[in-house]
Amino acid sequence: MSTLAPLLEMEGLDAWYGEAKILFGLSLQVAPGEAVALVGRNGAGKSTTLKAIIGLVRRRARRLSFGGTDLIPLPTHAIARLGIGYVPEDRRIFTELTVRENLDLGRRPPRPGAGRAAWTLEAVFELFPQLGDMRERRGGQMSGGEQQMLAVARALIGNPALLLLDEPSEGVAPIVVEQMGRALARLKATGLSLLICEENSDLCAGLCDRVLRIEQGELRGPAPAPPP
């Protein structure tokens, strides 16, 4: 558990999907450089938690801030620009665009004082060599694992301080899961914070500092960090 001030602070988060209320008073924190796993059954509200942070669902909270900035009133693109990268469920690659074009859309200048080298095309291709071999391939012609790497790379090239990962091992071959695990460990070592929805304990083992369990839209099990 880090002693630094938390990067992401969430207190009493309620969220809705259409008319249906999905999250009930969720509270959690992610410290700089910390990796936190959210686990829970299908429909428990893991994905919705990530979507609520990035602003893709209607939500309300006593507090939802990132680096001290209140996220609630901000539109999605402004939240992303604060330094939150989002790797969605089903990857949501732009299938009509090539690998290079997908990455180009994700590119953001590094924020001042980030304290690490900015991500470049070459740097993400070094992390995921397969992508470097298929720069001009269309997203729609890639395998699930390749798309997953592209989704992570597309988020990284925006130079985030926090990466939200929704089921990064879902529908992906075991060998790719291993590779993804190594890549995420390397990212964590650079000081990047991770919030991962994950059922695959192999991926989280050795990577995640804490595991939080969501059931029916509420946090259960291992308690969130006590308020500072």
Place this chain on the structure above:
Amino acid sequence: MSFESLLFQAVNGFASASGLFLVAAGLSIIFGVTRIVNMAHGSFYMLGLYLAVTLAPRLGEVFGDALGFWGAILGAALITAALGALVEVLLLRRIYAAPELYQLLATFALLLILSDATLALWGPEDILGPRAPGLTGTVELLGRQLPDSDIFLALIGPIVLIVLHIVLTRTRFGRLVRAATQDREMVAALGINEAVLFTAVFALGTGIAGFGGALQMAREPANLALDLSVLGDAFVVVVIGGLGSIRGAYLAALLVAEVKALCTALGIVEVAGFTFNMSRLTLVAEFLVMAVVLVVRPHGLFGRPLPPAARRGDMEAPLAPLGQRGRFLVLAALALFAAVPLFGLVSSYAPVLALDMVIAALFAASLHLLMGPGGLASFGHAAYFGLGAYGTAYAATVLGLPTPLALGVGIITASAGAVLFGWFCVRLEGVYFAMLTLAFAQIVWSIAHQWEEVTGGSNGLFGVWPDAPFDSAGGLYLAALAVTVLGLVLLRRLVFAPLGLALRAARDSRLRAEASGIAVEKVRWLAFAVAGTLCGAAGGLFAFAKGSISPEAISVGRSIDGLVMVLLGGVHSLMGPLLGAGGLTLLQDMVMRESPFWRGLLGLLILALVLAFPSGLAGGLRRVRSTP
């Protein structure tokens, strides 16, 4: 007909295709990114032409003819683009989250406003522009003289196609447009400001439309009918080509223009002893092409099925039977309407207005069966109104049948039309359904316009008066009220019957409905037939009420009136269409007599209502009532 004249028409077809393509391309790009079908798109084309014919002589005085002409075209395109950006920021930005139908209604209101603004600024007369300097000569091709300007226009389409292709594939803006067309949320999650992108896309689309209009300066005069006619053509082209596909739009524009040119070139042909004037087919040709393409490829030549839209707006409360209080209110309203002939002693106008309202109520309620419980927005309900009206009028005047029988003939005509057209339409959904219904309505309209021997052509049929006891204002009114009440009771019973349940189930989730054994297309076909039949009854009553029927009364404006009535009243309630029909009829009656700009005022009112009550009048009333 010679090969040369065919070739001549073919070149002409390329020139027309360019104009069609420019409008359709803008419409397609805007739809792709914002998912809004811009009903006002033809208005930007029209404005482009008006601006160009206004700017050209003024710029010409200063810079000389050539610079003035081309400068006017560029200027018109830029001004329409700026206007488009303004509209996006002021209006569309507020309705992206609204249900699709309300977006259509809002942009349609914009069409009405722009139409009357044009009337106010430029007056009702057609305005001719100057000829294109440097393009006044002709080129000889196979012994025919082809005007330079036509060749220039024929080339413009492919040029714009190539430029757009380069912009979309080679620039960051193009990548953003393609990405947002697929997944807007993900684009925002990458830190890209959607609002700016949407404004830019809307400005681009409207600018291209304005450019297309301005280019027509040397070919046709600026006139007020352009907005709707161009809109209809653009819809057809976009739907044939596939929504969101630019090259599809060009191919479709070419296909439509060439088929029309071919009809003109063929002229009068003899088939099996019958002489048939093919050039008469030009009006329906594009719609026939569209119908054929959609049946074979439901998403157009290059279109793909749209990702299933998440249900937006308010979740619909299940329909509830009337309570005791509701029943009392309905009976009170019925008694009031039945007593209208008594008011006739005070105001002779009351029964006339009430008759209009009653007919409008049946018309709107029949459309509501499709739009509300069916979830299918028909943009061509005027077809069945027209078939009913013409059938009735023909039976009453030419065949001399007594009034009730004549109405019966009209209803059967409409019913047959609905069964036939419905078979095609129910294979489609969403925007494609709307466009195909519009196409069939245009076919009916064209037939009414051109089959003079039966329909009386553009004059229509007149002298359609009912015989005793329906020949008094009160008599006809009470008969119409009876027919309408019967129709409404039938519709209401239907919505609560198993057929209605199946229809609503298919609307809420087609997959789940099919998986539970509902034959969705059959159910929708039946509903389509019932809606068309009852609409035909409204049309028949209309013919008797006015004593005549003409193509004008069954034009696209009639279909739009129906949509406005249902949407104003609210699709989520069975009372909605009745309130909307009454409201719109009263409003048209009051505003129309007060101002030459009644359409624009109606548009402003619709905009205000859409922004204030995004779920319609009935929904708004319910919300006001439920908040203490």
